[in-house]
Amino acid sequence: MITKETTRRLDPDKVVDSALGIADDEGPAAISFRRLAAQHGVTAMALYRHFKDKDDLLAALGDRLLADVVLPEPTDERWDVQLQNVLTAFVTALREHPRVADLTLLRILVSEPGLAMAERIMELLTEGGFSVDDAAEVGRQSISSLISLVTTDPMAREVSDPVAREDSLRMKRASLAALSPRRYPLITAAADTLICPTSRDRYYALGIEMTVAGIRGVLREEKQ
Template sequence: MVSMSKDTPRLDPAAIVTSAMRIADAEGLTAITIRRLAQEHGVTPMALYRHFRDKDDLLDALAARLLADIRLPAPTTAPWDEQIRAVLAACLAVLRPHPAVAGLVPARILLSEPGLTLVERTLALLDEAGFAPDQATEIGSQALCSLVTLVATEPGAATENTDPDTRDDVIRAKRAALRALAPQRYPHILAAADALTLCADRDNYYDLGIEFAVAGIRGIRPATRTSG
């Protein structure tokens, strides 16, 4: 059992979050445990519980870390949709490297100051676009969830952290399975077999996702505001 001597450095909660992020990136959220993190930092699990009540509290901290890393662009006089695009791009830049953790953000966005700042900025822009608070909230929430989905479902991303040989084998197997389909029944799937198994141009994939979200928002008709 790991023990902490008087000479053991004071445990840094930020370092614990960094370790948890690294584990999640490599192995997924289920690989994160208080015991494993305690072992990595040479302390007892009880030492971590002094900083995090439980794993859920640690997951809150992971979401807060991502939100804190978002560098929102300064407000400008540009049209609201251009500013929304810039905000979404700033969010996506932080979420992309952490697909396993990105899904924690939507439900925890109001639990930290950076999250509150992001929500306030987004709602202000949607207010400028003519959306009432209730409608703006739904639009902002769905836009964020669309970014999380983009990150989580990027073609080929599931094998990103496997060794190159294994990754190539997995991709080849998926591609071969699609190409084995009946061409008369699935001609378009066969034509898109490469794109369905691996994202050839990741930047274009994400740029398209942002444009899709912004175009969708522009296409929504603001609901009639109620007085009072």
């Protein structure tokens, strides 16, 4: 007989939820044991029953993001098309929590969903013609680029407070507007785009396309 779970007052999964919420609103620096504990009506030290230390908690956040990746089923499309779909699935999961997206990097080769994705990417790269070792290096670099695509998403920063966000944008705009168009003609011409790209979807689509194009490009060079 399963007893009612009044005993386990603290659910680690819910703590991770809270931490993600805090990070989404105020950035990862705002995550603290004391604050999480307070949100769950518990002492800070209670969290140490469930997380070895703060790194362990952050690892759990990374694992959560990776678990949210919805890996597409293999098809009979070309390897690079399938790869693009896998990478898109990865980015789609990270986009939900851009401020902590980089926590996934260290967990990919540890968590089960991360390993599954890595293996799949290696499959597709070797199918495309890379050696196993080259696939490893190219795959790592691609993943790393896409993570930074998400963490540096110019439209996702400081979403918490729309007022602060507008202020920050105004300041950046002013800073670029103050530049001499003579000395920096292209930067001043592209100021709006540099500060904030036109479309978020286009931003991500372009980032993923560049990554896949880069992979195709080095493949051609390796093959001569």
